[in-house]
Amino acid sequence: MMFCPKCGSIMTPKKEKGKNSLVCSCGYTNKKAEKIELKEEIKEIKEIEAIEEEVEIYPLVESDECAKCGHKKAYFWEIQTRASDEPATKFLKCQKCKHIWRDYK
Numbered sequence: 001m002m003f004c005p006k007c008g009s010i011m012t013p014k015k016e017k018g019k020n021s022l023v024c025s026c027g028y029t030n031k032k033a034e035k036i037e038l039k040e041e042i043k044e045i046k047e048i049e050a051i052e053e054e055v056e057i058y059p060l061v062e063s064d065e066c067a068k069c070g071h072k073k074a075y076f077w078e079i080q081t082r083a084s085d086e087p088a089t090k091f092l093k094c095q096k097c098k099h100i101w102r103d104y105k
């Protein structure tokens, strides 16, 4: 739990564009929390790049439409990016155009 340095109220976590930040009803936002999330984002991108070469060994599944080409089959795998008690992040890679995206469902 975190308290607002401005007014002392309990700050509430808020998800914006996939990033976590802490906000207060007085309008104060914890920018530090945003920066930490950004670093994790970079780490995840590196993990995607590392796995790209061997992704074809992963199962081909029925997926949502690819944002780039509309194809509905993608390779699927999961990566444990954060603490082990949190659910793994699901990744999909379009069979056709090799576009990679994260499945937030």
Ligand SMILES: [Zn+2]
Pocket (backbone or CB within 6 Å): 004, 005, 006, 007, 008, 009, 024, 025, 026, 027, 028
């Ligand atoms: Zn406040």
Ligand SMILES: [Zn+2]
Pocket (backbone or CB within 6 Å): 066, 067, 068, 069, 070, 071, 094, 095, 096, 097, 098, 099
């Ligand atoms: Zn595609």
